[in-house]
Amino acid sequence: MNNVKIKVEDFNFHYGKTHVLKKVSMDIVANKVTGIIGPSGCGKSTFLRSINRMNDTILGAKAEGRIILDGRNIYDDDIDVVEVRRKAGMVFQKSNPFPKSIFDNIAYGLRINGVKDKYYIHERVEKSLRDAAIWDEVKGRLNKNAFELSGGQQQRLCIARALAVEPEIVLMDEPASALDPTATLKVEELIQELKKKYTIIIVTHNMQQAARISDFTAFFMMGELVEYDVTSIMFTKPVKKITEDYITGRFG
Numbered sequence: 001m002n003n004v005k006i007k008v009e010d011f012n013f014h015y016g017k018t019h020v021l022k023k024v025s026m027d028i029v030a031n032k033v034t035g036i037i038g039p040s041g042c043g044k045s046t047f048l049r050s051i052n053r054m055n056d057t058i059l060g061a062k063a064e065g066r067i068i069l070d071g072r073n074i075y076d077d078d079i080d081v082v083e084v085r086r087k088a089g090m091v092f093q094k095s096n097p098f099p100k101s102i103f104d105n106i107a108y109g110l111r112i113n114g115v116k117d118k119y120y121i122h123e124r125v126e127k128s129l130r131d132a133a134i135w136d137e138v139k140g141r142l143n144k145n146a147f148e149l150s151g152g153q154q155q156r157l158c159i160a161r162a163l164a165v166e167p168e169i170v171l172m173d174e175p176a177s178a179l180d181p182t183a184t185l186k187v188e189e190l191i192q193e194l195k196k197k198y199t200i201i202i203v204t205h206n207m208q209q210a211a212r213i214s215d216f217t218a219f220f221m222m223g224e225l226v227e228y229d230v231t232s233i234m235f236t237k238p239v240k241k242i243t244e245d246y247i248t249g250r251f252g
């Protein structure tokens, strides 16, 4: 495939004795949306967290194989993990703003990365909020607590927070599953905008959503990558019967 941003090669992941990801190999294409689908417990979140080494802190967790980002295996001993996490930002199922002002939520990542220039911070905060399509709704109340925002706004705020440190990849774990249809639509539209600048990987349980927003779809089952293709093919003529059964809701 052309324009590969992330190359996953023979990747295995274990939580203690539990072997959760099994020999996963896939190429993730830059500036596209890659959807990850599969039954609960199949390893989708583990896979997503493996891409920015968020699983590192879990006791007994062990990764084998390679995840190559911009030509470097992020599991190499001499890799800068902080830089990996800057490059691959994450958005979670439940929006999790900090108990701080809207402004400080976005500025936080910059400040912990040592940025002190106030003018630059202001510029990044505005840019990130604009990119996350929430600027117009918050520009008049940047000093208000983030908890005063609606659920859908909080989720877009969290997307803005992920964008503030200028990542290249945005990992999204069911980012719209706690939102109502209107807020979901906003997040979906936003994802279409974001892929122009970022490589997006999104876990979703919603098959219609996967079909709508992802360019590529990967189907996982029990830790294995069962099938991976262009979304239109996955949803119309998947190669494996089990993929078809899952997509059409016959199980899972």
Ligand SMILES: Nc1ncnc2c1ncn2[C@@H]1O[C@H](COP(=O)(O)OP(=O)(O)OP(=O)(O)O)[C@@H](O)[C@H]1O
Pocket (backbone or CB within 6 Å): 015, 018, 020, 038, 039, 040, 041, 042, 043, 044, 045, 046, 047, 058
């Ligand atoms: N911190 C952990 N410690 C031990 N086992 C874990 C941990 N996190 C996940 N697991 C196990 O790893 C397997 C995969 O979990 P994971 O959260 O990746 O699944 P998932 O596909 O995201 O599921 P869901 O759709 O329910 O979110 C499960 O069997 C789970 O119990």
Ligand SMILES: [Mg+2]
Pocket (backbone or CB within 6 Å): 044, 045, 046, 173
């Ligand atoms: Mg999950």
